[in-house]
Amino acid sequence: MLARALLSGAFAVAVLALPGQAEDRGEGEVLFRPCGACHMIGDGAVHRVGPHLNGLFGRPIGGAEGYEYSDDLIAARDRGVIWSEELLDRFLAGPRDTFRQTSMVFRGIRSPEDRAALIGYLRSEGGTAEAQNGAEPAAIDPEIAAILEIAGDVAYGAYLSSECTACHRATGGEDIPSIAGMAPSVFIAGIVAYRNGTREHQVMNTLSARLGDEEIAALAAYFETTE
Amino acid sequence: MTFNRRIFLGSAAAVTASLATPIVISAQGRPRVVVVGGGAGGATAARYIANDSQGAIDVTLIEPTRAYYSCFFSNLYLGGFRDYDSLGHSYGNLAATYGVNVVHDWAVAVDRDAKTVRLAGGGAVRYDRLVLSPGIDFIEDSVPGWSLATQNAMPHAYKAGSQTQLLRAQVEAMPEGGTYAMVAPPNPFRCPPGPYERISMVAHMLKQTNPTAKILIADPKEGFSKQGLFEDGWERHYPGMITRIGPDFGGDVVEVDAEAMTLSIDGAVESVDVCNVIPAQRAGSIAFAADITEGNWAPVSAYDLSSRADPEIHVLGDSAAQGAMPKSGFSANSQAKVCANAIVAALSDGRAFPPRFSNTCWSLIDTDDGIKVGATYEASDEGIVSTGGFVSQVGETAEVRAETYRESLDWYAAITSDMFG
Numbered sequence: 001m002l003a004r005a006l007l008s009g010a011f012a013v014a015v016l017a018l019p020g021q022a023e024d025r026g027e028g029e030v031l032f033r034p035c036g037a038c039h040m041i042g043d044g045a046v047h048r049v050g051p052h053l054n055g056l057f058g059r060p061i062g063g064a065e066g067y068e069y070s071d072d073l074i075a076a077r078d079r080g081v082i083w084s085e086e087l088l089d090r091f092l093a094g095p096r097d098t099f100r101q102t103s104m105v106f107r108g109i110r111s112p113e114d115r116a117a118l119i120g121y122l123r124s125e126g127g128t129a130e131a132q133n134g135a136e137p138a139a140i141d142p143e144i145a146a147i148l149e150i151a152g153d154v155a156y157g158a159y160l161s162s163e164c165t166a167c168h169r170a171t172g173g174e175d176i177p178s179i180a181g182m183a184p185s186v187f188i189a190g191i192v193a194y195r196n197g198t199r200e201h202q203v204m205n206t207l208s209a210r211l212g213d214e215e216i217a218a219l220a221a222y223f224e225t226t227e
Numbered sequence: 228m229t230f231n232r233r234i235f236l237g238s239a240a241a242v243t244a245s246l247a248t249p250i251v252i253s254a255q256g257r258p259r260v261v262v263v264g265g266g267a268g269g270a271t272a273a274r275y276i277a278n279d280s281q282g283a284i285d286v287t288l289i290e291p292t293r294a295y296y297s298c299f300f301s302n303l304y305l306g307g308f309r310d311y312d313s314l315g316h317s318y319g320n321l322a323a324t325y326g327v328n329v330v331h332d333w334a335v336a337v338d339r340d341a342k343t344v345r346l347a348g349g350g351a352v353r354y355d356r357l358v359l360s361p362g363i364d365f366i367e368d369s370v371p372g373w374s375l376a377t378q379n380a381m382p383h384a385y386k387a388g389s390q391t392q393l394l395r396a397q398v399e400a401m402p403e404g405g406t407y408a409m410v411a412p413p414n415p416f417r418c419p420p421g422p423y424e425r426i427s428m429v430a431h432m433l434k435q436t437n438p439t440a441k442i443l444i445a446d447p448k449e450g451f452s453k454q455g456l457f458e459d460g461w462e463r464h465y466p467g468m469i470t471r472i473g474p475d476f477g478g479d480v481v482e483v484d485a486e487a488m489t490l491s492i493d494g495a496v497e498s499v500d501v502c503n504v505i506p507a508q509r510a511g512s513i514a515f516a517a518d519i520t521e522g523n524w525a526p527v528s529a530y531d532l533s534s535r536a537d538p539e540i541h542v543l544g545d546s547a548a549q550g551a552m553p554k555s556g557f558s559a560n561s562q563a564k565v566c567a568n569a570i571v572a573a574l575s576d577g578r579a580f581p582p583r584f585s586n587t588c589w590s591l592i593d594t595d596d597g598i599k600v601g602a603t604y605e606a607s608d609e610g611i612v613s614t615g616g617f618v619s620q621v622g623e624t625a626e627v628r629a630e631t632y633r634e635s636l637d638w639y640a641a642i643t644s645d646m647f648g
Binding site: 155156159160162163165166167168169173174175176202203205206207209210 | 560561568585601619634638640641642
């Protein structure tokens with residue numbers, strides 16, 4: 001069983017207030033919109049393609065219950081690594097430069113000012129880990145949970161996967177990520193997000209639109225077996 | 228990617244024999260599939276049949292060239308965005324990893340009764356199923372004055388290789404303020420956006436090296452793929468450089484004179500410095516030799532790409548009359564996988580799954596300005612039909628266009644890996 005995840009949502013420990021946090025909130029909200037295709041934050045947030053981002057600051061790395069993280073994020077968690085302001089800033093500048101195995105499809109934010117604005121927004125909307133203490137673990141999106149219940153037909157998934165491999169290499173590319181070895185929950189969450197349009201990509205939206213739940217489960221079951 | 232499909236490590240390594248004597252190669256017990264043409268359709272089919280049958284099927288790929296140079300992305304070489312070597316790919320891995328017998332020879336005839344393919348080198352190869360993926364050939368009299376004999380004076384560059392290098396050399400040698408002319412092909416033809424991406428790439432090159440040069444397109448078609456996107460891009464990046472003459476103004480009444488280097492459009496004669504003639508097209512000659520064509524193309528079933536004339540012959544990619552899919556490398560790759568699944572199911576113990584197809588076509592207009600169009604398809608009794616699609620929009624942000632271009636680079640690496648393993 002390979003445990004991989006799109007993204008560490010565990011930006012932990014006390015982070016000093018960022019300069020201009022309050023005034024950057026509006027800009028941060030705008031910057032968060034593309035993130036919202038995969039992540040939820042605020043009241044009612046649940047795990048989708050990525051983990052929910054409530055309580056991000058102060059949450060142990062890889063610490064959102066019910067979400068499968070990539071091996072290197074789990075390893076970082078096991079080493080007791082916590083998110084400092086600097087680490088979070090570096091992660092947002094280049095996710096794969098920070099965690100090589102993350103399959104988050106995001107090239108990063110070049111502007112330090114934009115990163116600061118986004119961090120400010122995440123703190124203001126999601127609060128701190130302390131504020132989340134005692135909260136119920138975030139549920140998995142019911143649509144995703146329903147597909148996870150289906151036993152995927154691996155052989156059918158292998159056939160269907162040939163449509164994916166015209167664009168996805170096992171090693172991944174600069175803009176088209178690897179999906180080999182992806183955890184079913186993460187794979188399914190991604191496809192569902194494309195299928196219902198909450199995550200936008202013209203090719204993936206078009207391809208996912210014709211995938212039924214059984215086919216998504218088959219693909220997820222197959223890709224979990226690949227390396 | 229190491230899939231959990233068993234990979235057949237065949238004992239037959241790369242076979243590069245041109246057979247000197249007219250012997251017939253037999254399959255020695257295993258069902259035999261012969262694939263003619265090592266492009267996006269043929270290479271993909273050979274790889275998937277060999278891999279998915281887990282060695283139960285003997286696969287022979289007949290391809291005259293020893294390296295595959297992709298027609299897709301060759302325009303980027305013309306624009307200076309890639310080097311020529313980056314278009315080349317070896318057949319070695321198909322042989323070494325998947326056990327495909329790679330025979331470098333021309334397939335010149337098909338005996339459908341004896342189920343053999345005759346090779347120019349004198350041999351013959353027996354098949355149980357034959358897959359033809361020969362790409363396109365040109366209809367020589369479609370542009371009066373142009374023939375294969377004059378193709379070096381007026382290159383088509385629509386089969387990648389030396390023609391592509393020749394066209395780039397001609398563009399680079401154009402005099403200051405000279406004229407590059409393209410005679411665009413009529414429908415249907417390989418890669419519908421291809422000629423217009425080429426115009427963009429030539430314009431990009433000329434803008435840097437010869438900015439007073441002009442580009443003239445004689446086009447027999449009323450419209451073309453991604454037309455609004457291309458024309459918007461030409462206006463933004465190359466204002467005043469490109470003129471397209473459609474059929475309303477004689478773009479469908481064209482003659483050329485290779486010796487005089489002139490282009491006549493509805494009787495108006497223009498002297499040009501480069502004349503890129505992309506003639507009308509038809510299925511590769513081996514499809515005609517097999518007598519499975521109707522008109523210029525080979526009709527096939529949408530369910531398994533089998534010939535309407537012979538169910539034991541399958542036709543992939545540009546040569547096939549299959550329905551709604553455009554003639555593209557992506558389409559051929561997609562069709563090859565459906566065909567491979569059907570063949571493996573028929574000849575070994577593989578499971579047959581419902582056919583499904585998709586295609587995406589990326590084009591580059593200028594640096595970091597990429598656009599795309601794509602669709603999904605399914606089989607019907609009438610042919611392959613479209614079930615959904617998308618196209619880039621005029622006015623997209625620079626970041627979206629740059630992402631589209633970067634995405635196309637990843638796609639190129641992925642599809643060539645998908646073809647050759």
